[in-house]
Amino acid sequence: MLAVIAGHVIGLMIPESWTEAMGINEHTYHVLTLPLSLVAGACTIVGLALLIYRRRTVTRVLERTSTGDKIMYVFLGLAVTLGVLASWWASGIFNDGHNYREDVSVWFRSILIFQPDGAAMAGAPMWFQLHAIAGMMLFAIWPFTRLVHVFSAPLQYVARPYVVYRSRDAQPTGNRAPRRGWEPSRRD
Numbered sequence: 001m002l003a004v005i006a007g008h009v010i011g012l013m014i015p016e017s018w019t020e021a022m023g024i025n026e027h028t029y030h031v032l033t034l035p036l037s038l039v040a041g042a043c044t045i046v047g048l049a050l051l052i053y054r055r056r057t058v059t060r061v062l063e064r065t066s067t068g069d070k071i072m073y074v075f076l077g078l079a080v081t082l083g084v085l086a087s088w089w090a091s092g093i094f095n096d097g098h099n100y101r102e103d104v105s106v107w108f109r110s111i112l113i114f115q116p117d118g119a120a121m122a123g124a125p126m127w128f129q130l131h132a133i134a135g136m137m138l139f140a141i142w143p144f145t146r147l148v149h150v151f152s153a154p155l156q157y158v159a160r161p162y163v164v165y166r167s168r169d170a171q172p173t174g175n176r177a178p179r180r181g182w183e184p185s186r187r188d
């Protein structure tokens, strides 16, 4: 997902004219990025499948699965699957390929500057349109689902002191003498 996010930031936010000014033409850009896109997309599908399998098979996780989670999986699954289909479409492996930086990216940036350019997206191939709809719907339900945790990363965990768990047993470490600092706490 991190590679997919990086790919979206680069592909949607950097105008084609900028990369061309750097001497990277359209063909070179796609030769460089498409293999990465396809690998990242395939890894995302496999990761999603593994997580759904875990949610179904681990009783502890299944018991805590809400209707909201299931709805979210449908939207997430749609966005990811349609994204991979759009990526295949762009790749040119099965057809003539498509340069989404001339329509989808232009449309996406137009929204960010509050001047939506629907015409730019109207000419894009169907897989890109469906993928963008699925992506936008996922963004809309995002705050009401478990995905909201994305915005509450526990960054302070990196710097916080260890939580030391100590057993109250008299001899917690079997026959070995406890290491310094790990002696059982006294119960007074």
Ligand code: HEM
Residues within 6 Å of the ligand: 003, 004, 005, 007, 008, 011, 012, 033, 034, 037, 038, 040, 041, 042, 044, 076, 079, 080, 081, 082, 083, 084, 086, 087, 088, 090, 091, 100, 104, 108, 128, 131, 132, 133, 134, 135, 136, 138, 139
């Ligand atoms: C409206 C917002 C979005 C737009 C405009 C958009 C656009 C695109 C485009 C143009 C591609 C093809 C990239 C390429 O082949 O190089 C793509 C691929 C993909 N997208 Fe999106 N996307 C959006 C939202 C999302 C969301 C929310 C997800 C998942 C949570 C997602 C997941 C993917 C995946 C997995 C791929 C295939 C792998 C890749 O190319 O990185 N996209 N998207």
